[in-house]
Amino acid sequence: MQMIDNSLRTTNGPPIPSSSSSSSSLSSQQPTPPSIMTILLRLYKIFLWITQISRLTILLMKTLAGPLCAAIRPGRKKNVENKVVLITGAGSGLGREMAIKFAECGAITILWDINETTVKQTAEMIEEIVNSIHYHYHHNSSKQLTSWSVVDVGDENQVAQAAQKLRNQFGDVDILVNNAGIAPCEPFKNLKSEKIREIFDVNIMAHFWTVKQFLPAMEKNNSGHIVAIASSAGIMGSPYFTAYGASKHAVVGFMKCLYEELDENSQIRLTTVCPLGISGTGIDIPTKTRFPWLLPVMPLEYAVGLIFDAILREEELFVVPKTFKWIHRLLSIFPQKMASTIWKCLDYSVVPTGLYAPIGRAHYHDRIYRKLSLANGYVHHNNHHHHGSTHQHGQTNQINNNNNHHHSSSPSSSNLSSSSPPHRPSRSSSFRY
Amino acid sequence: MQMIDNSLRTTNGPPIPSSSSSSSSLSSQQPTPPSIMTILLRLYKIFLWITQISRLTILLMKTLAGPLCAAIRPGRKKNVENKVVLITGAGSGLGREMAIKFAECGAITILWDINETTVKQTAEMIEEIVNSIHYHYHHNSSKQLTSWSVVDVGDENQVAQAAQKLRNQFGDVDILVNNAGIAPCEPFKNLKSEKIREIFDVNIMAHFWTVKQFLPAMEKNNSGHIVAIASSAGIMGSPYFTAYGASKHAVVGFMKCLYEELDENSQIRLTTVCPLGISGTGIDIPTKTRFPWLLPVMPLEYAVGLIFDAILREEELFVVPKTFKWIHRLLSIFPQKMASTIWKCLDYSVVPTGLYAPIGRAHYHDRIYRKLSLANGYVHHNNHHHHGSTHQHGQTNQINNNNNHHHSSSPSSSNLSSSSPPHRPSRSSSFRY
Numbered sequence: 093m094q095m096i097d098n099s100l101r102t103t104n105g106p107p108i109p110s111s112s113s114s115s116s117s118l119s120s121q122q123p124t125p126p127s128i129m130t131i132l133l134r135l136y137k138i139f140l141w142i143t144q145i146s147r148l149t150i151l152l153m154k155t156l157a158g159p160l161c162a163a164i165r166p167g168r169k170k171n172v173e174n175k176v177v178l179i180t181g182a183g184s185g186l187g188r189e190m191a192i193k194f195a196e197c198g199a200i201t202i203l204w205d206i207n208e209t210t211v212k213q214t215a216e217m218i219e220e221i222v223n224s225i226h227y228h229y230h231h232n233s234s235k236q237l238t239s240w241s242v243v244d245v246g247d248e249n250q251v252a253q254a255a256q257k258l259r260n261q262f263g264d265v266d267i268l269v270n271n272a273g274i275a276p277c278e279p280f281k282n283l284k285s286e287k288i289r290e291i292f293d294v295n296i297m298a299h300f301w302t303v304k305q306f307l308p309a310m311e312k313n314n315s316g317h318i319v320a321i322a323s324s325a326g327i328m329g330s331p332y333f334t335a336y337g338a339s340k341h342a343v344v345g346f347m348k349c350l351y352e353e354l355d356e357n358s359q360i361r362l363t364t365v366c367p368l369g370i371s372g373t374g375i376d377i378p379t380k381t382r383f384p385w386l387l388p389v390m391p392l393e394y395a396v397g398l399i400f401d402a403i404l405r406e407e408e409l410f411v412v413p414k415t416f417k418w419i420h421r422l423l424s425i426f427p428q429k430m431a432s433t434i435w436k437c438l439d440y441s442v443v444p445t446g447l448y449a450p451i452g453r454a455h456y457h458d459r460i461y462r463k464l465s466l467a468n469g470y471v472h473h474n475n476h477h478h479h480g481s482t483h484q485h486g487q488t489n490q491i492n493n494n495n496n497h498h499h500s501s502s503p504s505s506s507n508l509s510s511s512s513p514p515h516r517p518s519r520s521s522s523f524r525y
Numbered sequence: 526m527q528m529i530d531n532s533l534r535t536t537n538g539p540p541i542p543s544s545s546s547s548s549s550s551l552s553s554q555q556p557t558p559p560s561i562m563t564i565l566l567r568l569y570k571i572f573l574w575i576t577q578i579s580r581l582t583i584l585l586m587k588t589l590a591g592p593l594c595a596a597i598r599p600g601r602k603k604n605v606e607n608k609v610v611l612i613t614g615a616g617s618g619l620g621r622e623m624a625i626k627f628a629e630c631g632a633i634t635i636l637w638d639i640n641e642t643t644v645k646q647t648a649e650m651i652e653e654i655v656n657s658i659h660y661h662y663h664h665n666s667s668k669q670l671t672s673w674s675v676v677d678v679g680d681e682n683q684v685a686q687a688a689q690k691l692r693n694q695f696g697d698v699d700i701l702v703n704n705a706g707i708a709p710c711e712p713f714k715n716l717k718s719e720k721i722r723e724i725f726d727v728n729i730m731a732h733f734w735t736v737k738q739f740l741p742a743m744e745k746n747n748s749g750h751i752v753a754i755a756s757s758a759g760i761m762g763s764p765y766f767t768a769y770g771a772s773k774h775a776v777v778g779f780m781k782c783l784y785e786e787l788d789e790n791s792q793i794r795l796t797t798v799c800p801l802g803i804s805g806t807g808i809d810i811p812t813k814t815r816f817p818w819l820l821p822v823m824p825l826e827y828a829v830g831l832i833f834d835a836i837l838r839e840e841e842l843f844v845v846p847k848t849f850k851w852i853h854r855l856l857s858i859f860p861q862k863m864a865s866t867i868w869k870c871l872d873y874s875v876v877p878t879g880l881y882a883p884i885g886r887a888h889y890h891d892r893i894y895r896k897l898s899l900a901n902g903y904v905h906h907n908n909h910h911h912h913g914s915t916h917q918h919g920q921t922n923q924i925n926n927n928n929n930h931h932h933s934s935s936p937s938s939s940n941l942s943s944s945s946p947p948h949r950p951s952r953s954s955s956f957r958y
Contacts, residue, residue, distance in 0.1 A: 148870045155866045244540040248718055280786060281741065285681055288733050292725065296771060300721050308714065338729060341778025346771035348762025352865060353713060375955040424857050432785060433588045437581045488863025 169404035173198035176262045180302065182247050182271030183210030185373030186321060188217075189396035190269060195221045195238065202265075203240040205272070215240040236261070236525035245272045246293030248301045255305035264309040264316075267403075270299050270343075271321040277442050279335045290337045295339035299346055310360050317361040319403055320347050327332055327411070329421060329432070332442060351408065361406040368416040369440065370395040382439035386415050573619030581803045602837035606631035611691065611698045613678050613735065614705025616643030618806030619754060621650075622829035623702060628654045628671065628934035633689055635698075636673040638705070648673040653945070667696070678705045681734045684929065697742040697749075700836075703776075704754040710875050713767045721768045728772035732779055743793050750794040752836055753780050757801035761853060762865070794839040801849040802873065803828040815872035819848050928939060 126134075159420035161168075177194045181187040183205030194203050203218075214428040218238045239261065243254045258265065273295045276287055299320060310316030325333050326340030327514040341408075347364040354360055369379050379389050402410035410416035412481065423431040519523070547694030559567075594601075595756040610627045614620040628634050636651075638644035651671045672694065676687045691698065706728045709720055731752060743749030758766050759773030780797040787793055802812050805825040812822050823846065836845035844850035852871070856864040 144870070148867075150862065151866050155863045262911070280736070280783060281744075283733075285733075285737075296775070297721070297725070300716075300718075300768070303713070304718075310708075311714075311927070312630060325782070326778070329778070329783075329785040330785040331782065334779055334786065335733070335781040337782035338775040338779035341781075342729070342771040342775035343764070344757070345774025346767055348774075348861070349758070349764065349770035350713060350762075351766040351861065352762040353764040353767065424855060427786065428781070430585065430588045433584050437577075437584065486634070 093486065109354065115352070136478055139346060151177075154379070169401065170406060172267065172404065173321065174264040175199045176264065177267040177269065177270055178202045178204065178258065178265045178302075179269040180204045180243070180298065182214050182240070183207045184214075184356040185392065186370065186396060186399070187269075188214045189392055190271065190400060191421075192217060192221065193396060193400045194267075196225065198225065199236045199413065200236075200262060201269070203238070204243040204245065204254060205240070206242060206244050208242045211240045211242065212406070230520050246290070246297035246300065249295075251298070251301040251305060253301075259309075265306045266315070266318040267319065268302060269319040269321070269403075270302055271319075272298060273321065273323075273340075274334075275323075275336050277332045277336070283335055291335045291339050292342075295336070295341040296346065299343060307360075311358075314359045316359075316404070317363065318347075319363045319365065320344075321367075321399075323367050324366055324411075324416060324420075326343060326364075327366050328423075330441070334357065348368065362411050363403055363407055365399050366409070366411045367395055368411075368413060375462075379442050387419075387440045388413060540899075543590045550592075564908075565754065590638075591724065598953045602834065603839060604630075604838070605700065605904060608632045608699040609635065609695045609697065609737070610700040610702065611637065611735075612704055613637045613676070613731065615647050615673070616640045617647075618825065619803065619829060619832070620704040621701075622825055623687050625650060625654065625705065626829060626833040627700075629658065630772045631658065631671075633695060634671045635695065636671065637676040637678065637687060638673070639675060639677050641675045644673045644675065647758070671767050678703075678731035679723070679733065681730075684731070684734040684738060688735075692742075695747050696748060698739045699748070700750040700752065701735060701739050702752040702754070702836075703735055704752075705731060706754065706756075706773075708756075708769050710765045710767075710769070712765055716768055724768045728769070729775040730778065734774060736783070740793075747792045749792075750796065750836070750839065751780075751783075752796045752798065753777075754798050754832075755780075757799050757849060757853075759797075761837040761875070762857075762866070785950065796836055796840055797842050800828055801844075802844060812875050813872065820852075820871060820873045821846060 162288075166488045172194060177191075177199045177203065179187050179191045179194070180192045182201075182203035185206075187203075187205070188210075191201050191203055191214055197518045201218055203211050203214055215238055222237045239258075241254045241257065244250050255456075274291060276283075276291060278287075303318060306316070307318070310318075320343050322343040323336075323340040324330070326335040326344040328335050344364055344366070347362055351362050354362070367386065367390070369378070369381065370392055381387050381389050395412065398412050401411065402412075411420060423435060426434070537637045555941050568946075610624075610632045612620050612624045612627070615624045615634075615636035617640075620636075620638070621643075623699065624634050624647055626635055634651055636644050636647050648671055672688045677683050680737075699881060707724060709724060711720075736751060738897075739749070740751070744753075754774040755776040757763070758770040759777040763770050777797055777799070777881060778945060780795055784795050787795070800823070801820065802814065802822045802823055804812070804822045814820050814822050828845065831845050832843065852868075857868070882932075890917065895913075
């Protein structure tokens with residue numbers, strides 16, 4: 093039996109020196125012809141391997157088929173007509189624009205935001221759209237096609253209550269867009285503990301609370317779509333974004349783990365979006381880009397258009413702009429130090445709020461780039477026309493979980509959201525992309 | 526001026542169609558010889574480009590020099606003699622073994638853990654070592670060389686108090702090892718909200734609280750080393766690890782962002798450790814590996830040896846085993862779906878606690894593998910000898926921040942730590958690696 097054991101193992105790797113003296117005495121003997129039992133076991137082993145390798149081949153071909161079909165027929169998008177779509181942080185920026193896109197396609201949009209004023213504005217915009225396209229999509233409908241709630245997504249209780257209300261009114265959610273987020277951009281040493289907790293509550297914990305509410309029904313129906321708006325900071329390191337970057341990495345990790353956990357044949361789709369630099373989202377962080385043709389600061393509408401298409405195509409991980417996607421993939425092969433150096437030469441970064449004298453690694457390059465900026469004109473500040481320049485989508489407005497004085501406790505965040513434009517920019521604004 | 530503007534931009538990318546009619550009329554005219562001003566600006570532009578490219582080349586060569594030197598002289602390790610080393614979660618598993626390694630090299634070890642019994646045991650082990658090597662390293666010293674505290678690292682106040690005590694007694698921390706972590710392995714739908722919060726408090730928030738305490742002194746002294754024990758789940762998706770994976774992704778993200786934020790010439794070192802599968806860390810999650818020769822479940826001491834060496838070599842990102850590092854890098858180039866399929870065929874995964882009927886994607890493979898497991902014998906359960914099999918380091922035992930009844934509120938975690946062996950396994954145990 094000892095010999096059979098050894099012969100089995102050798103097919104997997106080098107033979108293991110056995111501690112028992114009986115086997116060592118066996119191996120020192122003359123080679124004996126293998127017994128029928130051994131041969132049969134070996135054949136069985138080979139059969140198993142063939143099975144496994146063919147299964148792997150089939151699985152890989154099946155996996156390849158999807159992207160190949162998509163490449164041949166890129167226009168294939170899913171229909172969201174009459175689907176129930178929940179968008180968090182829908183009061184401004186990316187959330188508002190996405191809500192409008194969904195409404196334009198005939199979806200039933202449910203808007204959540206912590207800021208009552210801005211979410212109401214979005215709802216009003218959508219009602220206008222709904223009224224104008226009403227006869228195209230919903231001939232017979234007298235039912236409500238949009239709804240808004242003031243929800244602090246970082247607070248599990250508020251999420252649970254709003255979710256219950258939503259289910260009573262509209263039934264199960266078909267598409268959950270976890271978009272709400274805050275993007276404080278500060279050097280690590282300036283980050284207050286409360287701020288760190290707030291970032292985690294809004295940017296990642298909220299995903300757990302909403303998915304907990306809506307995934308069970310999706311699993312029951314074996315359909316649904318969960319979208320997470322992460323960030324470029326969720327797949328790479330960015331200075332001044334320690335807490336934000338950590339929380340966005342967590343979002344990417346959460347979605348990856350959830351993807352692995354879902355059933356192989358599950359019809360539930362997951363989409364993680366990692367955009368690099370969108371301007372005009374309502375948070376005032378200046379972004380500088382050295383090669384705008386390579387890594388542009390995308391205007392909000394352009395970015396939302398791309399992201400919305402990716403959602404309809406049900407992409408798993410959508411990194412935008414495409415150039416960033418490839419640069420990131422390329423850099424991920426290099427050691428961290430080299431990748432960091434190359435990325436710094438591309439010099440796409442944010443200028444932290446309230447930081448008058450730049451510090452850290454970024455400073456090293458800042459000195460040179462500041463000299464050049466006049467000649468090249470590549471430093472975009474948020475007061476420039478339409479380069480409203482925030483590194484992030486980042487909508488809205490959140491307060492700490494432990495704090496009971498919700499709205500009064502976050503003057504800065506309410507400032508942020510109130511500073512976002514009440515009316516969306518006209519579609520004719522001319523950007524070159 | 527319009528023309529100059531255009532000529533400047535064309536070097537950066539395609540010419541921008543200007544909306545003003547004056548420039549379009551210019552371009553339709555016969556080409557006029559460029560003015561001296563234009564030529565000078567162009568030359569200046571070219572000069573700037575040459576400067577930038579040479580700077581990039583020098584930077585890359587400088588960056589390459591380090592790894593090249595390390596490859597030629599791989600034995601170069603830093604000296605930790607008499608350095609003040611703080612290790613969190615030092616009561617068991619990876620933390621205990623690392624503490625012992627540091628003590629053996631003559632470092633002053635400060636042990637933090639939430640579990641008084643186990644951290645005391647570690648301290649006793651270290652005292653023995655210190656006494657035996659006392660005459661080698663510390664001829665003249667009558668000073669204390671180790672110390673332990675009961676600290677819940679997820680609680681900022683406890684961290685701050687313990688840090689103050691530490692500074693009074695030993696001065697600044699030279700090496701901070703953020704090791705404490707918990708690894709509940711459960712399907713998403715079974716995860717309790719309290720558990721999710723606990724995971725984030727111990728696994729990532731603790732890093733903020735400790736780094737906040739000790740980074741300022743490191744920056745002042747321009748020396749120091751911060752080590753984060755993340756996980757393979759911090760760089761890839763794993764089923765049944767949604768919260769754990771998210772928190773570990775956050776650790777990796779935090780360290781990456783901190784790295785980018787530190788000054789270019791900073792002497793502070795950062796090391797992020799991502800191990801895949803270590804057995805014998807005291808948490809009872811069975812791990813199965815299909816190709817042990819490719820992706821082994823590493824015994825604790827072997828893993829700690831590698832990790833300790835990487836810390837002394839000051840590596841930025843240490844992924845272990847090496848095979849996993851290369852498989853992960855390779856897979857990161859593929860689309861998520863394909864990478865996931867290939868990874869699943871390698872079948873390295875954990876069996877979640879309390880999950881009697883496996884669900885999800887993992888199940889698909891589980892069915893086949895369960896059939897094969899008898900023939901191949903590759904399913905390692907934690908009751909096997911020395912394949913104590915946890916996916917993760919994961920020491921300690923933590924309780925929720927918001928809960929005041931600290932120790933009584935976490936029966937499961939105290940169970941975990943009490944189940945860890947009180948005495949470390951003898952060094953002579955024979956593993957083949």
